Amino acid sequence: MGDLNDPFSPFTGRRCPEGADEGQRHTGQKSAPPLTCLPASSPRQRGEESLPRAAAPFLGFARLLRDHAFPIAPEQVAGFMQAATLLGPRSMNDIREAALATLAPSPDRRAEFETHFRFFFYGDAKPSMEGDNDDETRVKDDRGAREKENQIARQEKGGELSSALEQLSSRDFRRDPDGLGLFRRRLASALPARRSFRTTRTRSRGTLDLRRSLSEIVSADGDIPSPLLRRRQSVSRKLLLLIDVSGSMKLHTADYLKLAHTAVQGADRAEIFTFGTRLTRITSALRIRDRNQALARAAALVDDWDGGTRMGPTLLAFLSVPRFSAFARGACVVILSDGLERGSHAELEIAMRRLSARAFRLSLATPLAGDPRFQPGTAALRAILPVLDDLVDGSSLESLTDFILTLARPAPAAAAIWKRVS
Amino acid sequence: MMTRADAAEIAASPEAVAALLAASRYLADDSLATVIFLAIRLGKPLLLEGAPGVGKTEAAKAIAELLGRELVRLQCYEGIDAGHALYEWNYQRQLLAIRHAGEHEIDIYDDRFLIARPLLQVLRAPEQRVLLVDEIDRSDHEFEALLLEFLSDFQISIPERGTIRAETQPIVILTSNRTRELAEALRRRCVYHWIGYPDAQREAEIIMLRSGHVAEATARAVAIAVQEIRARPLAKPPGIAEAVEWANAATILEKGGSPWPEAFRRAIGVLIKDEEDLAAIAPELGRIVEEALA
Numbered sequence: 001m002g003d004l005n006d007p008f009s010p011f012t013g014r015r016c017p018e019g020a021d022e023g024q025r026h027t028g029q030k031s032a033p034p035l036t037c038l039p040a041s042s043p044r045q046r047g048e049e050s051l052p053r054a055a056a057p058f059l060g061f062a063r064l065l066r067d068h069a070f071p072i073a074p075e076q077v078a079g080f081m082q083a084a085t086l087l088g089p090r091s092m093n094d095i096r097e098a099a100l101a102t103l104a105p106s107p108d109r110r111a112e113f114e115t116h117f118r119f120f121f122y123g124d125a126k127p128s129m130e131g132d133n134d135d136e137t138r139v140k141d142d143r144g145a146r147e148k149e150n151q152i153a154r155q156e157k158g159g160e161l162s163s164a165l166e167q168l169s170s171r172d173f174r175r176d177p178d179g180l181g182l183f184r185r186r187l188a189s190a191l192p193a194r195r196s197f198r199t200t201r202t203r204s205r206g207t208l209d210l211r212r213s214l215s216e217i218v219s220a221d222g223d224i225p226s227p228l229l230r231r232r233q234s235v236s237r238k239l240l241l242l243i244d245v246s247g248s249m250k251l252h253t254a255d256y257l258k259l260a261h262t263a264v265q266g267a268d269r270a271e272i273f274t275f276g277t278r279l280t281r282i283t284s285a286l287r288i289r290d291r292n293q294a295l296a297r298a299a300a301l302v303d304d305w306d307g308g309t310r311m312g313p314t315l316l317a318f319l320s321v322p323r324f325s326a327f328a329r330g331a332c333v334v335i336l337s338d339g340l341e342r343g344s345h346a347e348l349e350i351a352m353r354r355l356s357a358r359a360f361r362l363s364l365a366t367p368l369a370g371d372p373r374f375q376p377g378t379a380a381l382r383a384i385l386p387v388l389d390d391l392v393d394g395s396s397l398e399s400l401t402d403f404i405l406t407l408a409r410p411a412p413a414a415a416a417i418w419k420r421v422s
Numbered sequence: 423m424m425t426r427a428d429a430a431e432i433a434a435s436p437e438a439v440a441a442l443l444a445a446s447r448y449l450a451d452d453s454l455a456t457v458i459f460l461a462i463r464l465g466k467p468l469l470l471e472g473a474p475g476v477g478k479t480e481a482a483k484a485i486a487e488l489l490g491r492e493l494v495r496l497q498c499y500e501g502i503d504a505g506h507a508l509y510e511w512n513y514q515r516q517l518l519a520i521r522h523a524g525e526h527e528i529d530i531y532d533d534r535f536l537i538a539r540p541l542l543q544v545l546r547a548p549e550q551r552v553l554l555v556d557e558i559d560r561s562d563h564e565f566e567a568l569l570l571e572f573l574s575d576f577q578i579s580i581p582e583r584g585t586i587r588a589e590t591q592p593i594v595i596l597t598s599n600r601t602r603e604l605a606e607a608l609r610r611r612c613v614y615h616w617i618g619y620p621d622a623q624r625e626a627e628i629i630m631l632r633s634g635h636v637a638e639a640t641a642r643a644v645a646i647a648v649q650e651i652r653a654r655p656l657a658k659p660p661g662i663a664e665a666v667e668w669a670n671a672a673t674i675l676e677k678g679g680s681p682w683p684e685a686f687r688r689a690i691g692v693l694i695k696d697e698e699d700l701a702a703i704a705p706e707l708g709r710i711v712e713e714a715l716a
Contacts, residue, residue, distance in 0.1 A: 086460060100457075104614035322601050327602070
């Protein structure tokens, strides 16, 4: 029933006929085979006339969701119709359950999905996108889905935002003027390593690789040649950059974003977030190879350029999203911020303590440390100093890249160093 | 195809599924019963996501029980590979057999040298087994891709032996804590359900079902208090299992002579297992318990 010769087919999204075929035996007439064959690109044209009229709303709903950047494959639409048929459907709730189960909106977008559902099937008010202005720190993780809309909205506002855009895309003509090319090439091998569960072949220092040895023995007709060895691989640790984009860091954010772009390009696994009054994940934007384009994208994603700082709450917001905080586990976490927290620093302290408990190494790079007279004197800095592994100079790209490249080397804890200085 | 019909017979409607789940001591809400029904009838894998401790694994166990099948569990972790999930050869035995055989001919790729790992085990007897791929979010992307291939064709190729194919489509349940985003291709292929925390009433029912000796009033109070505690920004909000344990522990303490609110407070260690969370909740705990008992 399946095809064996195309192992990559699950990723292409074009495998609909086989996938749909599985459930077909049990379903009614509603899901005629042709509809499952529609390619994602042209869902409107082909095959639609051969469908019973009752099927039209299902297709229409899927189309509506696709228009709002929900990734929905043709086979999911087929599954949706089969599920609805299986359930009766006895009520609108059955259709809703079927939609939730088969179209699988991610839990973050569940509310949005429900609004669309109500709009489409009940004729409720048109869903508005910018509805929720709550007290909590907003976490934005667009995953590249709605970038275009965002960019348009941003440009209307003008002012600070567009200036940030310009600032980022200016002067970048000379080849590698800031040493970032070298940084990019060296980064992957310079990050600290950990032992992986997987093994690699080796000629010395390893344990016996029975699998390969046996096949060797069999092919050598029972002779035992020298045994083959294997060793556990080492993989580089994850790199997490948290960039402060508040007003007090204005001079440095452009450089930091360049660094972040290089890090995403160079490291195996890197994640970049910006924080000011909100938390924004910009990794997906920075994956674009071209730096100017990537930075413009990232700049458009961030809503809180040059605003205030709520470092504690935003870092707590970061930790409260399970998949973000899971990324921090065992990672090298570098926070690029001046550590000037508005108001009380109690939350910042909690957040830093939790981060340091998760991270392999927690470092704070502050541009203030570029000044030779710098002392971690503010109450916030003094409070977090004991949990920091490093407190370093973040005033120039050069010092930062040098620091990141030496993350693998052991260093005394930040508190010890700064106590000696003071 | 016989057995598929059997499964379809057992899962006649979402209500029937819910009743059977309750019989195997698992209280599912309507939408969970519906997706289980859909997964069985559509013949698609079931992907359950939710916070830790909401009963994803328990759901899988209950499904296996209601179908009267054995549950084969594959626990995922970072670095899991084909050798842990599909099959492996018993090399030591093969070597011994070669020696032993001497001049005789011997097939070292015989069944007795094959160690079947969970995916192969299920493939060989799809009518008797249910596959649970637990915490798939812990594995890495390569393994997800491998699994995707397995889930689409339900076959495993062993180079020395050829392709082993399932006679009927096995029932597969995947769970994820959502510590990372799963591949769209995987979500697309599955029937999906997000398990949230239950409401207070259902949670009280679960507590009573899971622990025999807890009084109804206690279960109710625990459920209300736990709801209240979950609403706070904790590093690790308590799951259902913790709530059950809390009710149990408080009951034991109460029987040992502690008065009610005190028993809850003393048993808090089984509910909240993070020192900072404990410190955060401690000042309010008295009030929360008091209100829940009222």
